[in-house]
Amino acid sequence: MSTTDLLNALLAKKGQDYFNEFSAFMTQLLADNAGILSTAGQAVTSASTTSLAIGTGAKSLTVAANKAFAAGQPVTIAVTADVTKYMVGSVTSYDATTGALAVSVSDAFGSGTFAAWTVSLTGTRGLTGPAGGISGGDATGAINETAVTVASASTTDIGAAAGNAVRVTGTTTITALGTAQSGARRHVTFSGALTLTHNATSLILPGAANITTAAGDTAEFESLGGSNWRCVAYSRASGVALPAVGNALVVPVTGKYVSVNWNSTITIDLTAGNVFAVTLGGATTFANPTITSAMIGMEVHIIAKQDATGGRTIGLGSYFKFPLSTTPTWSTTASKTDHLVGIVVSTTEIHVTGIVGY
Structure with missing residues (x-):
């Protein structure tokens, strides 16, 4: 073996030795750090069996003794079985001998009273940003509201x-x-x-x-x-079709049929329709309906049919006006039908005519 080959072999041996020693050093360092971090985490985490109601304000509970909690630290008090229910606040005081911990809770999430908690340090809450709003975008699902x-x-x-x-x-x-x-x-x-x-x-x-x-x-x-x-x-x-009156929709534009139950006095509802049909079961008076200014021009039609007995008389309120002030003679024969057809001309007047004997 030449001198050069011998020197290269010695350098390779030393390099391998150095690598093995460095690898062993790093393995031990990482293990030591993990132990330190675990110990530090355990020092600021504890279980508690104190019964507390979720809410803001001052809370007092008992945790393990000899922990590293200190006044001013931000902490989270979470329900052990359901971490979506928790409180966030800052430590007011901690007694390392008794484990008595006092916390001023600023935010609470969820509700209820529980006796199994996990208490741990949390990050310091950041500054509240400016209020924003929804701008543009497309909803990809239904937005369901409760009435x-x-x-x-x-x-x-x-x-x-x-x-x-x-x-x-x-x-x-x-x-x-x-x-x-x-x-x-x-x-x-x-x-x-x-x-x-x-x-x-x-x-x-x-x-x-x-x-x-x-x-x-x-x-x-x-x-x-x-x-x-x-x-x-x-x-x-009622489904009454409504036309425009200014910027309003208030009166029927097409005939809307309404079946009326018989009564000795009937007041037609012009907001429900404009064609009213009734079978007369006795003497009947059609009283003055309620009329608004928006109804002026509305057509009105009353269909009055005698029942199988007949002899049912018809009376009308003062709003109903006939040509020459002459009221027609209404049918009284059984099963005959009379029609009262007209138009609203004011809030107190309907001009009508009678068509009898159908």
Whole structure:
């Protein structure tokens, strides 16, 4: 073997020795560090069996003694069996001898009372950023809202409702809808008959007229800011077709047939339809209907049929006006039908004519 070969063999042997020694050193270093980290983690983590209700404010509990908790440290107190329920706060005090730990909780997530907790250090909470909003984007699934029930009152506060879908119950007249930021919308369903009172500033209704609701009617309200609202859409459960009156939809544009149960006094509802049919079971008076200014021009048709007995007389309220002030002689023969056809010309007057004997 030459001198050069011998020197290379010696260097290779030394290099291998150095590598083996360095590898053993690093293995021991990593093992030592893992032990240190484990010990440090155990020093600031502990279980507790103190019964606590999830919530903010001062909390006192007992953890293991001789831990490294110190005043001012941020900690998390989590339900051991359900880590989605937890409290976050800062250590007020810790007694290493007794394990008594006091925490000022600033945030709570979930609810309930539990007696099995895991207490550990957490990161320091960062600064709160500015409030943001949703801008653009496409929803990839349904956004389902729970309907909120609000009892009708003079001020029915839909602005404070915990959802945009609101069901209004009761029959109390409504004159205001509460407060909400401008642009807020509420989809309202009425469960019964009540009066919505028009106000040109605070409760703007279609046709600038009061609305009498019925069960199942729906409305869309938009806040104009403060306590001012506009009804931007109204739909009747009866399905009456509605034409435009200014920016409003209020009266039937096509015939809407309504079957009326007989009563000795019948008041037709011009918000429910404009063709009313009834079989007379006795002497009958058609009383004056409620007419709003938005109904002027509306066609009205009453179909009155004698029952199998006949002899049923017909009387009319003062709003019904005949040509030359002459009321026709109505049929009284069994099963005959008379028609009363006319048009609304004012809030107290319907011009009609009678077609008898069908």
